[in-house]
């Protein structure tokens with residue numbers, strides 16, 4: 382693929398982002414000016430609850446499952462309240478803090494993430510990637526190990542910085558109190574969603590719901606991984622070594638050796654360039670391997686952010702965790718970070734990606750030590 386084609390694709394990407402922003406503006410604006418005197422917002426039943434009565438024909442069976450749907454709604458109203466008067470699962474009643482969370486959410490988040498947090502707001506059909514459906518309790522950008530819940534601080538950071546390269550905006554003008562409140566509201570929606578799924582599954586299997594005590598037990602179990610995650614932060618085993626040509630080249634070597642290129646492409650350009658499809662994510666959307674050279678890191682651009690994406694993988698997506706693989710060679714992850722950083726920097730400076738000729742053949746150390754840093758990159762930039 383030629384270099385001019387490469388920049389044309391970047392330009393196309395920007396057009397797409399622009400078009401999405403325009404559509405979004407229209408949708409959001411229509412939402413604001415439209416008639417607003419409607420019934421108070423309410424949570425709608427999730428797909429698992431709705432499916433309880435799907436394809437039923439027998440009147441008696443329909444009555445049983447409709448009864449169960451009503452019971453689930455009753456339990457959820459008691460444990461989680463309504464959108465305007467929300468209750469956190471570990472609390473008995475609503476609070477001013479969560480009510481503030483609701484009002485921030487209703488203002489800034491509902492159009493994408495939906496009243497129930499199912500990711501189905503009015504703007505969602507126009508967006509790719511889709512806004513997060515919180516109801517699975519799965520979050521992508523965590524500082525915790527693979528498969529673990531996020532820490533509160535992770536969600537605060539995501540809301541503050543936005544998700545670069547997607548429609549998720551950075552809410553950097555909200556006060557600390559507002560961000561705190563909206564994050565607790567998101568957590569409440571998420572845990573409500575998990576409880577709803579669990580109840581739907583029990584109703585489906587047992588044709589009845591547990592008693593009050595049983596439900597309290599389920600809630601306790603459901604909350605425990607959230608509580609555990611607060612002290613499970615992933616910290617690198619070694620400090621980041623300085624970034625040199627040598628570490629970049631070592632990183633590229635590892636990138637190819639450990640088959641990162643299978644999903645992300647040889648130079649990390651990902652699904653955007655080659656249309657690599659890598660499966661479906663937890664939320665049922667098509668996954669695409671990130672373009673690691675775009676300079677837009679969804680999970681944050683600090684070296685530690687990229688380190689954690691590699692170490693812990695990305696929950697809910699095909700991006701695997703490499704914690705075990707690099708157990709005995711912790712610097713390897715830093716070298717991968719260096720390669721990823723460099724591939725994006727070169728692209729932004731208008732330089733072609735590292736070519737195979739730049740890669741050492743047999744021994745890493747020999748070739749890269751005598752590679753002149755400045756002049757080498759300059760000359761390859763001119764050859765583009």
Ligand code: HEC
Nearest residue numbers: 489490493510511512513520521522539544547548549679
């Ligand atoms: C214009 C649409 C839009 C708006 C408005 C929006 N989001 Fe998002 N949000 C997204 C998209 C899209 C993603 C998914 C990004 C991805 O999957 O990489 C997302 C993801 C998230 C995530 C998940 C991050 C993770 O680790 O998985 C959280 C939390 C979140 N948004 C919170 C909020 C909050 C809180 C608000 C309001 C203050 C908000 N969002 C407003 C589009 C939006």
Ligand code: HEC
Nearest residue numbers: 640641644668669670671678679680690695698699700717
């Ligand atoms: C099975 C396919 C697959 C393999 C193998 C894979 N990745 Fe990924 N990777 C993905 C997908 C898919 C995403 C995007 C996840 C999302 O945000 O939806 C991703 C995202 C990432 C991100 C996050 C970028 C951002 O926007 O924050 C980094 C960093 C990354 N991969 C590095 C690597 C490295 C390094 C390797 C090899 C050690 C690797 N990946 C192997 C599929 C893969």
